[in-house]
Amino acid sequence: MNKELKIFGVVAFFTLLLYWGVEPFAHSQMHKHVEGHGFTYDGTADIAEASAEKKEAKTAFWADVKKIAALEGDAVAGEATFGMCMGCHMDGAGNMGGVIPPSLDHAGAIYDKNYLIALIKDPAMASNVDHKYADTMMHPMGSIKTMVTEPQDIANVVAYLKANKSAEPTAKEAFSEACARCHAMRYDKATQLGDTPTFKYKKDELAHEIKVIEEQDAVKAYMGKLPPDLSMIIRARSHHFMETFVENPQSQLAGTSMPRVGLNEAGYEKVEEYLSDIGDPSKPAREIAGPWVIGFMILFTILAYLWKSSLWRDLH
């Protein structure tokens, strides 16, 4: 018996060593380590990774953002300014300069305050994709820079969003507003145009398909390639990768055309919940069945041990 336990110890040791080597250790070596920053946005990472000639501009930009964030915003005054935003951010908006302007219905709840300020001040800088607009191309939301210029106006609009657009979204709403204009979700029958309706006639279905292709072509022209469908992304990337990537896509994929969307922690959790619902739908069932199956095996093992003992008792 003691000898068996000793042998078991040796086998268990080498098995665990093997597991450690091919899983935790290998993964720690394979991926570069990126530090998360808790879904707050103050430009530290942007400045650190910026090229020499951009460092100064970025430092100044984020210093300005900090100043505006310190201002007292007036939500009532902000509503008037928000009227301008509604010109594009409205229901049924079409593609503008590459993407469909997102709904802002829950913007106050899912996006970080500093990020919203930065975005209104300079969308390309805020989303950390200014490298894409070095030449003549303009950010689709670039015109905001001439529309809302006063720091107080920016503070007011953000105060308005935080006060009036801050109802808690469903997981799907959070994803739709933050991600779904570029990323399809085919396992939820959603495209860049939103949920795919059911059609009575093939002709209508094909017509819709053409609209989707046209929208995807526009996104592709803007982004350089069609952003991936995210149906299985929750299992294709680690939890840590997803968090740090959403916080700052450049940190994990330098030079990517994906903009930072500025989700706060609550907003990201909602998005992750949706990705998990679609990409790993068996999770609740797994958690229910797991203890029963393992409990059964433990009972099985105890009975097997008793059977074995009764047969082996007289052998030695």
Next chain:
Amino acid sequence: MAHFDENAKPFSAQWLDERLAISTVRKVLAFEYWIPKNINFLWAMGMVLAATFGILVVSGIFLLMYYQPGVDTAFDSVNYLIMTEVGYGWLWRHVHGVGASLVFLIIYIHMFTGIYYGSYKRGREMIWLSGMLLFVLFSAEAFSGYMLPWGQMSYWAGMVITNLFSGGSLEAYGLVEWIRGDYVPGQAFLTRFFMLHVFLLPLVIIGGIVFHFATLRLPHVNNQDGEDFDFEEAAELYKAGKVKESKVIPFQPVFLSKDVFVMGIYFILFFYLVFYNFDFAMDPVNFDPADGLKTPAHIYPEWYFLWSYEILRPFSKDLGLIAFGIAQVIFLALPFLDRSPNVAPASKRGLFHIWFWLMLIDVLVLTFMGKLPPTDATFAFIGLVSAVLFFVLWIALPFITKIEKKL
């Protein structure tokens, strides 16, 4: 003409016995199939393997009912249809994935047990050879199965492994195309590996398992001390009721009861992994759909092929391929390279004892290095040293066993 009792009830024991000799069969295969008493739980690995294979077959049958082997449908049939729409499809898939990984863990434990106790010599050569044949078959089965979800790792592993058949400087690309049925992995490739995985290879494996069992029957199972004793005599003692004095036990029910207990412990681990820790067996990269225009940053095989992959990597193209080829078959030669007459645990065999642990650790180190990016100079160097050591050990084996003292 045998005697048939006309009054025997159909399907009664007597009736069956007259037609199928079932009592003789049961004797030969179970109740009077003698196993040494002096064994430990490692002797149960064979039955653990058989059970795991059974679970792979059953879960595979359920998956096969919904899997669609098309380049446009395979990924979604696995990740959406089976995982979302099929009742308990996720369970069958995770059981199949974890089972495929664990079957190799147990194969390796089974193999190194055999090496440690010298269970490949003196009449047991065919056991070893048929077992290694099963290892090769399981490897082919694992590789072909890995193609089926048609994710990024399926596609690129398929690309890399089939490319090996170009033979380095031989540049036999015609052979590679013949294997793939296309210039790159595509529909023809997927369908033929599907056929191999669900039909031809399982069929051959079942034959292999039967053969492996058959090779055991005459030389009998080895024991913890490699002791050579008269099984007939020991069996007579047991049958006479002197079970304490006898060195053997019958397969059924005595040996089996221990097997079942060990299986119980194994299945606790198995289902823990199925429910709570399955990522190790289902690589995240393979949850990205296959894309021939996007090579993953690191392409690596599943953990059980890493050691031989690392033997391929550190050398130049042709040398690496030759080394890889030799590594695949060298274990088959073990009974002939071990020149010592001793059948004993490695701990009693002097230099061979050191050889055993060096080999085990070397294979582990090769496995670790096989998954790491080859761009790191330190890891590449460790990989090279371990690969060279692997061959040094095999070359040294006949010499150190030749000078081994007879016990």
